[in-house]
Amino acid sequence: MTIEINLGDVVRLRKAHPCGSHEWEVVRVGADIGLKCLKCQRRVLLERGVFERRVKSLSPKVTN
Ligand SMILES: [Zn+2]
Numbered sequence: 279m280t281i282e283i284n285l286g287d288v289v290r291l292r293k294a295h296p297c298g299s300h301e302w303e304v305v306r307v308g309a310d311i312g313l314k315c316l317k318c319q320r321r322v323l324l325e326r327g328v329f330e331r332r333v334k335s336l337s338p339k340v341t342n
Pocket residue numbers: 295296297298299315316317318319320
């Protein structure tokens with residue numbers, strides 16, 4: 279299954295970051311997916327396949 283991801287989307291991962299947050303903002307989309315932790319602002323890169331297995335849910339970017 280391929281998930282459609284866009285910059286600015288917020289994703290919830292199955293496993294919490296060490297800081298306690300489950301929510302990440304998508305900051306890079308490509309062969310690897312860049313994520314920024316919404317709580318501690320740390321950035322990580324995940325291979326797309328790894329990312330898709332870890333995602334629990336995805337909320338499209340909120341635009342006002
Ligand atoms: Zn964090």
